[in-house]
Amino acid sequence: MEYKITIPQKFQNITINNLLEEKWLVPRKQRHFLRTKKNILVNNQNVNWNDKVMEGDVVTIKFDLEDFPQTKITYGQKEFVDILFEDEHIIIVNKPEGMKTHPNNPNEIALLNHVSAYLNHPAYVVHRLDQETSGAILFAKNQFILPILSQMLEKRQIHRTYQALSQGNFNKTIFTVNKPIGRDRHDKKKQIVSSSGKKAITNVKIIKNFSQVSLVECKLETGRTHQIRVHLAYESHPLIGDKVYGKLKANRLMLHAKELSFNHPLTEQKIQVFAPSKTFDDTLQIFS
Structure with a gap:
């Protein structure tokens, strides 16, 4: 290289x-x-x-x-890749809801496989989105940039903004949930707020209150599994369509990574992308 x-x-x-x-x-x-x-x-x-x-x-x-270990991956279908930004080192794509970020076993095909098919070589996961969550997600195109981006993520230099639809109305407009999150010992599929968990911080801004639901914007300072879902459920405002932490059903989990921004580590270019989601917007219309 x-x-x-x-x-x-x-x-x-x-x-x-x-x-x-x-x-x-x-x-x-x-x-x-x-x-x-x-x-x-x-x-x-x-x-x-x-x-x-x-x-x-x-x-x-x-x-x-x-200099780098060789990586093997099964290619998916490049037609499933919705590109938001791309250069020699990075690619940002718009993940649909219902698709895993990466496979958990060799027989699975996930977004990582589709992106690798588009590139015609292995891509590398920088951060993840839950299977049910849609939106902007960043991949490294080579193993040179991967650890650099991983350090940026750890240092909170990669900024992620989500939109979500939650149950009920809030009596405040801006607040921060600073509660550690860990695995639920009684249910391996669930995470919970726990004093023995890892640090987790979610900044929440209320965009609009409707009659029974609220459109909110969430910015992450950490990246724990199910973080926004767990924190809003802890606040008694679980996400609409969340089968694990909520009760109000919808066509999809109402969580979408709408914006991703950072300064390119090699060029200092400001990268800012916005990811559309027709399914989120359509479902929002039903509840609003």
Whole structure:
């Protein structure tokens, strides 16, 4: 693999070492390969890692096949891939409800398989959406960018905004649910608010109260399994169509990842995508 990256203005006058470690968040193992094999060039010239790069410099990064473990995946159908954004390193797609993000066994076909079929090589999951949830989801197109994006996700540099329809009306317009979430010991399919669980923070904004339901916007600071569903159920406002945590039925789970935004780790380009959902909008009309 070989990648050519032009240094943006924000990164000028920084050493190669700091560029890779602090700006591009390249993991130590990959930095070691690049250093020992002399597989990084600036303007097609070998460089010392203490040399500085300037705006407009072209950095070439090379990886050998043995630098990454080989990945095998069964290809799905590329026709199922609804692309919201794509470049050399990342692809953001609009996941339909009812489709798994990734397979749990070799015989399953999920969105990951379809995206890999579109790319004609394995894609890599950066974050997940529940099977019942639709919307914007980010995949890495190579194993160079994957750990960088994973670190960004961990550092809350990838921002996700969801729209949801919940049962009942709220007596507040903006609030935060800061309650740890863990697995329900009595039901493996469920998560619960638990003092022994992992930190989970959901910021909630009420968009509109209808007669019996409310349209809300949720922004995640963490990414626990079923986080929005568990937190709103804990607040006594379970999601419409949630067969696990709620009671009010609908054609689908009323949870949709409508927006995904972040600064591209290599170019500082602002990436912001919005994912439409006809099924969410149609079901919202029924309840509103």
